[in-house]
Amino acid sequence: MPKTKEESLNIKALKLMYTARAMASLYEEQKAVCSKYVHSTSRGHEAIQLATAFQLKPIDFVYPYYRDESMLLGIGMQPHELMMQLLAKANDPFSGGRSYYSHPSLLKEGFPTIPHQSSATGMQVIPATGCAQGIQYLRKVGIKHTGEHPVVVCSLGDGSITEGEVAEAFQMAVLKNLPIIYLIQDNGWAISASADEFTNMDAYDYAAGFKGLKRIQVDGWDFEASHKVMDSAFAHIRAGKGPVLVHAKVPLLGHHTSGVRKEWYRGDKNLAEHNTQDPIPFFEKHLLATKEAQKADFKKWIEEVETFVALAYQKALQSPDPDPVSAENHVFAPDENRVETGTRKPKTREKTMMVDAALHAVEEILNEHPEALFYGQDVGGRLGGVFREAASLAQKFGDHRVFNTPIQEAYIIGSTAGMAAAGAKPIVEIQFADYFWPGLNQLVTEISKSCYLSNGKFPVQTLIRVPIGAYGSGGPYHSGSIESTLLNIRGIKVVYPSNTADMKGLMKAAFADPNPVVMLEHKGLYWSKVPSTEDAKMPEPAQDYYLPLGKASIVLEADENKIEKGESTVVITYGMGVYWAKSAAKNLSGHVEIVDLRTLYPLDESLVFERVELHGKALVLTEEPLLNSFAESLASRISKHCFQYLDAPVFTYGAQAVPAIPLNQDLEKAILPSAQKVETVLRELLAY
Numbered sequence: 001m002p003k004t005k006e007e008s009l010n011i012k013a014l015k016l017m018y019t020a021r022a023m024a025s026l027y028e029e030q031k032a033v034c035s036k037y038v039h040s041t042s043r044g045h046e047a048i049q050l051a052t053a054f055q056l057k058p059i060d061f062v063y064p065y066y067r068d069e070s071m072l073l074g075i076g077m078q079p080h081e082l083m084m085q086l087l088a089k090a091n092d093p094f095s096g097g098r099s100y101y102s103h104p105s106l107l108k109e110g111f112p113t114i115p116h117q118s119s120a121t122g123m124q125v126i127p128a129t130g131c132a133q134g135i136q137y138l139r140k141v142g143i144k145h146t147g148e149h150p151v152v153v154c155s156l157g158d159g160s161i162t163e164g165e166v167a168e169a170f171q172m173a174v175l176k177n178l179p180i181i182y183l184i185q186d187n188g189w190a191i192s193a194s195a196d197e198f199t200n201m202d203a204y205d206y207a208a209g210f211k212g213l214k215r216i217q218v219d220g221w222d223f224e225a226s227h228k229v230m231d232s233a234f235a236h237i238r239a240g241k242g243p244v245l246v247h248a249k250v251p252l253l254g255h256h257t258s259g260v261r262k263e264w265y266r267g268d269k270n271l272a273e274h275n276t277q278d279p280i281p282f283f284e285k286h287l288l289a290t291k292e293a294q295k296a297d298f299k300k301w302i303e304e305v306e307t308f309v310a311l312a313y314q315k316a317l318q319s320p321d322p323d324p325v326s327a328e329n330h331v332f333a334p335d336e337n338r339v340e341t342g343t344r345k346p347k348t349r350e351k352t353m354m355v356d357a358a359l360h361a362v363e364e365i366l367n368e369h370p371e372a373l374f375y376g377q378d379v380g381g382r383l384g385g386v387f388r389e390a391a392s393l394a395q396k397f398g399d400h401r402v403f404n405t406p407i408q409e410a411y412i413i414g415s416t417a418g419m420a421a422a423g424a425k426p427i428v429e430i431q432f433a434d435y436f437w438p439g440l441n442q443l444v445t446e447i448s449k450s451c452y453l454s455n456g457k458f459p460v461q462t463l464i465r466v467p468i469g470a471y472g473s474g475g476p477y478h479s480g481s482i483e484s485t486l487l488n489i490r491g492i493k494v495v496y497p498s499n500t501a502d503m504k505g506l507m508k509a510a511f512a513d514p515n516p517v518v519m520l521e522h523k524g525l526y527w528s529k530v531p532s533t534e535d536a537k538m539p540e541p542a543q544d545y546y547l548p549l550g551k552a553s554i555v556l557e558a559d560e561n562k563i564e565k566g567e568s569t570v571v572i573t574y575g576m577g578v579y580w581a582k583s584a585a586k587n588l589s590g591h592v593e594i595v596d597l598r599t600l601y602p603l604d605e606s607l608v609f610e611r612v613e614l615h616g617k618a619l620v621l622t623e624e625p626l627l628n629s630f631a632e633s634l635a636s637r638i639s640k641h642c643f644q645y646l647d648a649p650v651f652t653y654g655a656q657a658v659p660a661i662p663l664n665q666d667l668e669k670a671i672l673p674s675a676q677k678v679e680t681v682l683r684e685l686l687a688y
Contacts, residue, residue: 009054010283010292013074013223017046017280018302020070022309023079024254027086030313035258037088039101042070044253045185047279048220048246050074051227052153052183055234059145060112061135061421062153063128066119067185069102071155075111077104079309083316090322096455097322105454115421116454118445121156121190122163123414125182127446128154129169130415132180132243134422140400141370144423149238152180152418158247159190161203165441168411173243174212175406181233182207182245185220187252187274192265204247213243220248221279224286251277330452331491333459333514335549342545344501345538352540355389355526357500358465361507362390362427364543366397369425372511373401376412376429376465380404386431387467387526409435414442416462416516417450426462427511433468433520434480447516448491463510464518468496469576469623470672471524476660478523479668481624484633486518487601493549494600496520498578500538502598505547513549522575532583532675533576552597552604556582558615559590566647567591569617569685571678572608572634574600577621583675584682591686600630608634609641616647617685621678626654648688653681 007015024041027034042049045067053074056062064071069082081093085104088097094104094114106114115131117124132152138144160166161184173180184203188195195202207215214236218229226248233244251274255261262271287293352360366372374393379385380403381394394402405412412428419426430436443464451459470479486494495510495517497503503521510517524530528537555578558568568590571581574597585592595611597604612618618638622631635650655661656671 008292009227010223010287013047013050013054014280014283014287014293015301015305016050016070016073017283018305019073019079019309020046021280022306023069023082026309026313027258031258033317034086037086037100038257038259039086040067040257041254042067044187044251044274044278045220046070047223047283048183048185048218048226048248048250051223051230054227055230056112056151056153058110058112059148059150060153061128061131061150062112062114063117063124063155064102064104064114065124065155065157066100066102067157068155072102072104078312080312080315083313084319087316088321089316089319091319094455095453096326098455099453103453105458107457113421115418116446116450116458118449120441120445122160122166123441123445125154125156125160125166125169126411126414126442127417127421128152129173129178129180129411129418131418131422132178133172133176133415134419134424134426136176136178137373137400137424138371138422143370149179149240151234151237153183154180155183155185157190158184158186158188158195158203159193159198161206162199165410165414168406168408170207170210170213171406171408172411172415174210177212177242179237179240180243181237182243184245184247185250186247187250189252189256191256191260202247203245207245207247213245214241215245215247217247217249220250221277221282223279223283251275253278330456332493333451333456335513335515337509337512337546338548340505340547340551342505343542344505344545346540346542349539351537352500353527354497354500354503354521354536355387357504357540358389358507358521359391359393360540361504363393363396365427365508365511366393366401371423372425372427374427374429375403375405377405377407377431379429385429387523389526390429409437409439410442413439413464414446416464417442417446417460420460420462421458425511427465428462429465431467432478432480433466433482434477436466436482440485443492443516444489448489450491451515452491459514460516461514462516463507464516466518466520467523468520469522469524470661470668471530473663473665473668474523474661475663479661481622481655483520483600484624484628484630487630491516493517493602494520495549495598496522496574496600497598498522498525498575498596499536501541501545502547502596504541505545506549506598508546509549512546517549520575524576530576530579533579535579535582547598549599550602550604551599552595552607554593554611555596556585556592556594558593562590563615566616567686568593568615569619569682570595570611570615571619571621571682572597572611573621574598576623577673580673580675580678581621584679587679588682588686592682603634605637605641608638612638612642613645616645617688619651619653619681619685621673622654623673624654625657626652627657629654648685651681651685653678
């Protein structure tokens with residue numbers, strides 16, 4: 001970008017304002033090309049964004065939002081780099097042509113880190129706050145971020161403050177005194193809704209309810225005032241004094257987006273009012289008054305900038321488009337640990353319950369990995385988890401590593417994206433599968449897409465534990481199964497152990513995997529209290545045992561003579577289904593083989609297809625309601641791939657299609673599969 005020697009900060013800021021304006025004007029002039037993909041610009045927001053950018057250091061983390069191109073210019077990104085994202089080019093430095101304009105994700109030496117974030121309004125606040133919490137933790141244990149205090153900046157609009165997840169983030173920021181600045185750019189609009197339509201208070205007034213959150217207001221169109229305020233906010237954080245909210249009033253001089261144009265919903269009066277606060281003429285007047293520039297300089301700089309921007313556009317326009325072959329790259333980060341290792345069956349150990357194997361696995365992980373921490377509702381020292389699955393961990397490792405959270409499933413899940421970006425390795429727990437839904441938004445919008453949309457730069461390494469399943473009249477909010485919903489989310493892995501050895505081996509593998517893994521742990525198998533589940537208890541594997549994801553196992557073999565005569569079938573199942581099938585098989589001497597999937601994604605299709613082809617008959621068994629389930633999807637795949645080997649349709653069996661598991665014990669039994677019901681289905685299949 002054109003500049004003079006020893007250019008002052010003010011002159012640099014004005015030239016970057018000119019640059020942002022020239023880019024916005026060019027996009028309008030070339031809208032036949034530039035509006036192919038939806039974009040927003042920073043017109044009106046330039047001053048506060050540049051004031052923020054000039055404070056950022058390479059040690060810092062920043063979560064710019066979709067209108068923050070001036071902030072990106074301020075940290076040193078070049079117009080042609082931003083334009084390559086605008087045009088969805090292969091060399092887009094953020095996403096390789098996968099994400100919208102000004103949706104950055106940057107991991108580049110000499111620049112602040114910009115983790116991936118979605119377009120979902122307000123959803124970025126939880127990951128950003130989790131990043132600040134991760135930085136704080138790593139500083140405390142002395143393994144990263146040990147020098148000057150890094151700052152996390154989270155940019156958002158005033159309209160997004162009404163999102164409930166923003167409140168969850170603010171609550172954690174003040175509870176933990178986190179090093180984060182919430183930069184609110186308030187232009188008075190949320191798409192076509194004006195501020196008086198969607199709130200009775202602005203972000204500054206709203207934030208007063210969060211004790212410990214320092215609040216500052218500023219005219220965000222005034223660069224000098226904005227720079228002074230941001231200097232103060234950054235100094236506050238670097239001194240370790242806790243979170244800050246900066247509420248900057250700014251005009252909206254451009255369209256909401258290229259697809260939602262200002263003339264469609266804003267009257268002339270509103271547009272004229274906003275134009276009176278244009279940061280550029282306001283700043284020009286200031287520089288003339290202080291004799292830091294002359295009108296002649298403005299004209300020269302504008303011409304230079306417009307030429308520079310036009311050349312940048314041509315450079316971006318001529319850059320290559322992504323190769324369609326690359327469309328499936330970076331769904332996951334590579335996982336090199338694909339071999340079962342360690343001792344699965346120590347000779348001297350007695351049988352251990354699954355819940356204890358899980359506890360011991362987490363303890364071993366925390367011992368081996370100081371960057372690991374474990375949190376969720378009631379997992380702290382006072383209780384150690386409602387199933388005692390975290391018993392004694394807080395006492396052994398401290399409340400800074402194993403701790404309770406508020407009742408905030410969205411924060412528990414979403415914070416792990418920021419934790420991972422900061423370098424921490426979180427293990428978190430949702431208390432029951434039925435309570436997973438408030439966190440689903442974060443899992444879908446932020447976590448699952450991070451690796452793919454950042455072009456592989458920001459995989460989210462997180463292990464999310466979820467007690468699941470029905471037994472003993474847990475009722476409608478403690479008994480649900482959710483695997484089909486999870487398996488429809490691309491970019492996450494799902495494991496479901498059914499015994500002690502698998503629990504420990506898969507826990508180790510899930511933690512080591514560089515991608516997000518949801519571990520479903522059946523409550524009815526934790527202690528083997530449910531009749532016929534005694535086999536879930538096994539000798540606990542050694543500390544070095546590792547069971548890679550995506551490997552199913554044969555837990556019961558059929559008699560070879562029955563197989564040769566065509567009198568056998570294979571049951572493909574997981575979790576409690578393993579034990580229903582084993583009990584049913586006792587009355588079907590040698591006719592039944594059982595495959596325990598262990599991992600639902602990635603799925604061991606090769607073993608499944610191999611065993612179906614061998615037997616010619618198959619039952620896919622699940623605890624979930626069967627209708628539109630993972631089990632039905634798997635049955636369809638088996639039918640397609642194994643069609644020529646099948647001697648019967650692929651059978652499926654699962655729970656009845658009701659919205660929830662009833663509390664009454666007899667109703668629960670009526671809804672769920674059982675060994676007796678499975679035996680009836682198997683007899684029908686064998687007789688087909």
